[in-house]
Amino acid sequence: MAAKNELLILAEYSQDKIHPVVFELLNKGKELADKADLxxxxxxxxxxxxxxxxxIFHGAEKVYYIEDSAFAYPDEFLYKENILSFLKEHQVDIILTGASNFGRSLAPRIAAGLKTGLTADCxxxxxxxxxxLVQIRPAFSEKILAHIKSDTRPQMATIRYQEFKKGSTDKTRQGEIIACQLKRNENPNLKQIKKLSNKEINIxxxxxxxxxxxxxxxxxDFKLLKKLADLLGGQLxxxxxxxxxxxxxxxxxxxxxxxxxKPKLYFAFGISGAPQHxxxxxxxxxxxxxxxxxxxxxFNLADYGIVADLYQIIPEFIEMLKK
Known part of the structure; x- marks a missing residue:
């Protein structure tokens, strides 16, 4: 029996863990792969x-990995070269990846290298x-849902974190974990100026x-909001x-x-409430x-609304939290 073509999820590893969007994509990807026989x-x-x-426990049938210390830094050039090299050796019909900051930077480079289409933020x-693959995303200020199909292969889409649900874990599932070879092409334009801490903005x-x-x-004035966020153990x-x-x-x-x-508590200070927000x-x-x-x-969406100047309310919140 001939091997099936693949639905490939490009997984992101950062801050010493696999990005949680990967497990959401596996749940949706299993449904799509079953329908398309991939x-x-x-x-x-x-x-x-x-x-x-x-x-594997979340649905992957095959997990390919390339391990090298060079991937400690988000160098799109190195990632792109290795992913394109991998794709030359595999029959992939669909590529899905998370629409994180790095994913949004990397996915267009992969699509350009493959000369294929890419639908962002599905x-x-x-x-x-x-x-x-039918790729659905809002268009015209979210007034319509565009249904997009690509004439080129592989078909590519990025999906935001928390757009799909994470599936259940099945520790009895079997699958293959396969090591692949690093393709080391240095990026002549990349220079490391300063190494920053691993802590990053993660709203x-x-x-x-x-x-x-x-x-x-x-x-x-955003420092005032940051002070409140820090006191609450939250994020600006x-x-x-x-x-x-x-x-x-x-x-x-x-x-x-x-x-x-999708926080437990969301403060909106001086935000009118545009549809895209x-x-x-x-x-x-x-x-x-x-x-x-x-x-x-x-105010139509808020659970609690206060008609007031944020410059009066925030200092009062801060003083109350300090007591």
């Missing part, structure tokens, strides 16, 4: 030896009657988020307008063009909104 596989590039059996995936997994919008007047975040204005880095952005979050935080367990405009759309 082998569900994973490719992961590792800086150190890691137990990969969890990927919210749903399906297989049609002809075995094509997607935060239980408490303190977010600021256009009501925050300048970059310095922002809406798109203040990111576009250059008041805070893109990594803090919540919304359709930023990150989707609400799309990224509407599944928070509890939302507390503070805005001077009583007709701001954010």
């Amino acid at each position: 082998t569900l596989s994973v490719l992961i590039l590792l800086p150190e030896k890691v137990d990969l059996s969890e990927l 919210t749903a995936l399906d297989i049609d009657e002809e075995g094509n 997607a997994e935060a239980d408490i988020i303190v977010a600021g919008g256009s009501g925050v007047k300048n970059t310095e 975040a922002a809406s798109r307008d203040v990111v576009d204005a250059g008041l805070i880095a893109k990594e803090y952005q919540v919304g359709y063009s930023g990150q989707r979050v 609400l799309a990224g935080m509407k599944e928070a367990d509890t939302i507390i909104a503070v805005n001077t405009d009583p007709s701001a759309p954010i």
